[in-house]
Amino acid sequence: MIIIDAGHGGKDPGAIADGVKEKDWNLEVSLHQYEFLKKLGIPCKLTRKTDSDLSPDKRSELVRSSGATVCLSNHFNAGGGSGAEVIHSKYATSAFAKSIADALKKVMPVRRVFSREGSNGKDYYYMHRLTGQVETLIIEYGFLDSAVDRKKLNVRSYRFQLAEEAALAAVRYTKGSPIYFVQSGAYKEKSRAEQLCEELKNKGYDAFVKQEG
Numbered sequence: 001m002i003i004i005d006a007g008h009g010g011k012d013p014g015a016i017a018d019g020v021k022e023k024d025w026n027l028e029v030s031l032h033q034y035e036f037l038k039k040l041g042i043p044c045k046l047t048r049k050t051d052s053d054l055s056p057d058k059r060s061e062l063v064r065s066s067g068a069t070v071c072l073s074n075h076f077n078a079g080g081g082s083g084a085e086v087i088h089s090k091y092a093t094s095a096f097a098k099s100i101a102d103a104l105k106k107v108m109p110v111r112r113v114f115s116r117e118g119s120n121g122k123d124y125y126y127m128h129r130l131t132g133q134v135e136t137l138i139i140e141y142g143f144l145d146s147a148v149d150r151k152k153l154n155v156r157s158y159r160f161q162l163a164e165e166a167a168l169a170a171v172r173y174t175k176g177s178p179i180y181f182v183q184s185g186a187y188k189e190k191s192r193a194e195q196l197c198e199e200l201k202n203k204g205y206d207a208f209v210k211q212e213g
């Protein structure tokens with residue numbers, strides 16, 4: 001079981017930059033991850049499905065009681081910088097965080113993988129402190145206030161690509177086994193790829209177009 005956490009929500013917008021509230025993008029990529037994993041037959045849950053308030057206690061309680069072994073807490077960064085970041089608990093090894101970072105690297109440069117300690121010597125972030133046995137990662141899919149990142153992030157399919165890579169890395173980590181995809185065509189022209197995708201969908205297959213390079 002994987003639990004997906006859309007960071008912030010309700011009264012707490014998270015970062016705001018250039019017309020985007022972080023909580024909205026967090027929710028959107030989280031819902032996408034959820035649907036994506038469901039299609040693959042992977043059991044998963046969400047901490048929130050709407051723009052709702054979640055206190056640290058409530059959010060972490062949802063994670064602890066989910067029955068999940070891992071949690072992806074989805075965020076977008078702000079404050080100067082660019083690229084993705086993956087933050088793990090100081091009590092965990094960096095293995096899971098690194099596997100997510102390696103997957104994200106296919107789509108976006110990764111700035112750092114790290115853990116952060118508070119002044120009391122415990123984990124700085126409550127998502128690490130309060131989520132018990134569930135191995136929780138905070139994933140920052142780039143910076144909302146970076147022109148370089150925003151040029152790419154403004155495209156929804158790009159955000160979804162990041163979300164899918166993270167979700168797949170979580171599946172590989174939890175299952176320890178590969179996932180097999182069936183490819184049915186490769187084109188230089190996007191329109192032809194979309195045409196084949198439509199044909200497959202009309203025939204009842206789950207299909208999507210993925211851009212490489």
Ligand SMILES: [Zn+2]
Binds near residue numbers: 008014015022075076
């Ligand atoms: Zn955030």
